[in-house]
Amino acid sequence: MHGFISMFSLLAFIGLQVSVQSAGRRSERNVERTFISLLAVSNGMKFGSWSQREFCPRGTHAAGFSLKVEKRSYGFWDNTALNGIRLYCVSLSKDTDEEVSSIQSNTGNWGQWTEIKWCPSGFLKAFQLRVEPYQGFKDDTAANNIRFNCSGGALLQGDGTDQGEWGDWSNACRGRGICGITTMVEEDQGFSGDDTALNDVMMSCCD
Incomplete structure (x- = not known):
């Protein structure tokens, strides 16, 4: 359970998993x-x-994305930061009347989905992850935020949290753009455990 980090705590904080799809999307x-x-x-x-x-x-x-993020809390609360990544998929024509599909791999249990960020042109083609390294006996959050480069040249930064450092960029897609996702997620660690939720991600590219 996502809880107060203390041997003597009697309280537990249970996050609500939120998965809201906008109208016209599936x-x-x-x-x-x-x-x-x-x-x-x-x-x-x-x-x-x-x-x-x-x-x-x-x-x-994928031409857009949103994040499932638990906002940072202070004191002895257990933070998980980035819990999920959702990709929004469109065709090359990007017809404004077209139905948009969303995909996501496994997600953590905490936080809320942020607003969608879209490439002004092109598709998502590379990414960079902000990660907090192992904290020992302190609270671990693992992945905190993500950035994407678009094939049209734009840089998109997610509305994640600010712990940790930005790592190196991935390679750029061979092919038209990102078309798939898989995530590494730690399951709920119980009342006395240190939850980290999303730890790592890989993206697939297609023609």
Whole structure:
């Protein structure tokens, strides 16, 4: 349980998992799509396990994203920071009347989804992760935020938290853009455990 870090605490803080889809958008899983390259960064933490890879529907790529973030609290509360990443998939035409699909891999239990950030042109093509390194006996948060480069040249920064440091950029996509995601997420550690939620992420690229 996500709780107050103290041997004598009688309180536990239970986060509410929020998954709100905007009108006109749908969530779709597609695990059969072929990808041509895989993007990773070197600074992700290692608590948890990798989840199933999720793909945009065929013919679409990710042009936007939003984050599931637990806002930072102070004192002895257990912080988890970045809990999830959602990608928004559109076709090359980006017709304004087109239905947008959203995908996400496994997420943590805490926080709320932020506003969507869109590439002004093109698709997401590379990413950079902000990660807090292992804190020993202090509170660990692991991944805190993410940035993306768009194939049209724009830089998008997520509305995550500010603990840790930005690592190196991933390679850029071979192919048109990012089309899939898999996350490493640590499960709920119980009342006395130190929760970190999302630790690392890899992105798949498609033609």
